[in-house]
Amino acid sequence: MTGCRYDIVVIGGGIHGVGITQAAAAAGYSVLLLEKSALAAGTSSKSSKLIHGGLRYLETYQFGLVAESLRERALLLKLAPGLVKLRPFIIPVYKKTRRAPWLVRLGLSLYAVLGRFREGASFHTIPSSDWQSLDGLRTDDLKAVFSYSDAQTDDRLLTRAVMNSALELGAQYEMPAEFVGAQLDEAGNIVRYRVDHTEKQCVAGILINTAGPWVNEVLARVTPAQVAPAISLVQGSHIVIGQQFKRGIYYVESPRDGRAVFVMPRQNDTLVGTTEIRFRGHPDTVTTFPRERSYLCSVVEYYFPALRGTIANSIIGAFAGLRVLPEGKGHAFHRPRETILRSDNETHPHILSVYGGKLTGYRATAEKVINHLRPFLPERSAIASTRELPLTPPRDDV
Ligand SMILES: Cc1cc2nc3c(=O)[nH]c(=O)nc-3n(C[C@H](O)[C@H](O)[C@H](O)COP(=O)(O)OP(=O)(O)OC[C@H]3O[C@@H](n4cnc5c(N)ncnc54)[C@H](O)[C@@H]3O)c2cc1C
Numbered sequence: 001m002t003g004c005r006y007d008i009v010v011i012g013g014g015i016h017g018v019g020i021t022q023a024a025a026a027a028g029y030s031v032l033l034l035e036k037s038a039l040a041a042g043t044s045s046k047s048s049k050l051i052h053g054g055l056r057y058l059e060t061y062q063f064g065l066v067a068e069s070l071r072e073r074a075l076l077l078k079l080a081p082g083l084v085k086l087r088p089f090i091i092p093v094y095k096k097t098r099r100a101p102w103l104v105r106l107g108l109s110l111y112a113v114l115g116r117f118r119e120g121a122s123f124h125t126i127p128s129s130d131w132q133s134l135d136g137l138r139t140d141d142l143k144a145v146f147s148y149s150d151a152q153t154d155d156r157l158l159t160r161a162v163m164n165s166a167l168e169l170g171a172q173y174e175m176p177a178e179f180v181g182a183q184l185d186e187a188g189n190i191v192r193y194r195v196d197h198t199e200k201q202c203v204a205g206i207l208i209n210t211a212g213p214w215v216n217e218v219l220a221r222v223t224p225a226q227v228a229p230a231i232s233l234v235q236g237s238h239i240v241i242g243q244q245f246k247r248g249i250y251y252v253e254s255p256r257d258g259r260a261v262f263v264m265p266r267q268n269d270t271l272v273g274t275t276e277i278r279f280r281g282h283p284d285t286v287t288t289f290p291r292e293r294s295y296l297c298s299v300v301e302y303y304f305p306a307l308r309g310t311i312a313n314s315i316i317g318a319f320a321g322l323r324v325l326p327e328g329k330g331h332a333f334h335r336p337r338e339t340i341l342r343s344d345n346e347t348h349p350h351i352l353s354v355y356g357g358k359l360t361g362y363r364a365t366a367e368k369v370i371n372h373l374r375p376f377l378p379e380r381s382a383i384a385s386t387r388e389l390p391l392t393p394p395r396d397d398v
Pocket of ligand 1: 011012013014015016017034035036037038039040041042043044045046047048049050051052177178179180210211212213214218234235236237274320321322323354356357358359360361
């Protein structure tokens with residue numbers, strides 16, 4: 001026996017799941033979201049919490065991704081002013097920094113062009129007379145300091161705000177509700193999920209799999225069996241420290257391996273990240289390792305020598321998240337960060353899975369997913385556009 005029928009059932013309440021639920025409801029579709037634990041329980045509360053174009057992706061020539069992310073940044077600054085705020089970013093360039101001042105200047109100029117010189121696109125150099133005011137930043141061998149803008153958010157609150165918007169448009173959700181299986185069928189896909197210890201069913205016109213690092217686990221629960229693309233899960237950890245930095249977010253190179261590390265002050269603490277290591281376990285078990293904590297401490301202590309020996313003791317929190325990247329050889333940094341959409345059948349999709357992606361681009365991804373699926377869904381009248389729906393910090397708990 002089956003329960004309700006929905007045009008779309010979304011599996012996973014991270015930023016992609018709620019974004020697609022909001023876009024589906026705005027387009028007039030009936031939509032149900034299933035989340036096995038809590039909204040943003042996965043990667044969407046473990047990110048660096050930046051709404052940014054991704055300056056470093058210019059080095060791997062991902063210009064389309066950077067331009068789209070900057071477009072989305074501008075839109076979120078407008079739609080969610082209580083949740084997404086521009087912050088000054090500071091890039092110090094030393095004698096031994098891998099990227100010379102001319103290269104950083106070139107990157108920032110390109111970033112401004114791709115951002116179409118909108119709000120926050122400009123950058124400048126901080127004169128040496130002002131270096132003493134940079135929170136005790138190391139100044140020996142310092143050649144130049146650049147300042148530009150990007151935006152910061154609270155990823156968990158943003159996810160909840162988008163879900164609230166979806167609910168206002170008529171979307172439904174079940175939580176905690178674990179997707180346990182689906183039988184794909186022309187007449188409607190039968191979806192089974194567990195709430196407490198009871199199994200429930202519903203029928204979905206189309207299933208959307210936004211289970212983040214669990215994406216292939218969810219796909220493996222679908223009948224008939226699906227071919228899952230090969231992916232690697234790459235762990236990125238952050239530490240939260242008690243120190244405050246007043247001038248902005250520092251964007252530095254790890255002296256050990258040259259990787260980019262952000263030192264990101266927030267209201268009452270500072271977030272430092274990330275690391276990048278291959279993860280081989282089950283996504284439920286991801287956790288930070290002591291060597292990641294000491295790596296991040298050493299970066300802060302290198303650039304802020306007055307804090308040497310203090311950072312490990314000032315750690316007040318730590319968390320690890322998992323990036324979903326296409327399987328490939330070589331360093332994770334060189335693999336594409338674009339979101340990949342895969343459906344079971346291009347001419348008659350029953351299930352579409354979302355791989356990878358960025359917090360920043362969630363709305364654009366959701367729009368692409370709905371536009372892609374529109375020809376296969378019943379005709380409905382749109383009731384709103386996600387380009388115009390304001391997002392407010394949530395007060396109630398969804
Ligand atoms: C270390 C790190 C830093 C990052 N920093 C940034 C950044 O600063 N800016 C940026 O734009 N992007 C950033 N990203 C990328 C961004 O965080 C992710 O792309 C995004 O959060 C992924 O969201 P998602 O909805 O796809 O997955 P998730 O947030 O992981 O959501 C998947 C959800 O599915 C649920 N689920 C799993 N299985 C089931 C099931 N069987 N039934 C029901 N529910 C299920 C899980 O509980 C989870 O809530 C970062 C990523 C990492 C790893």
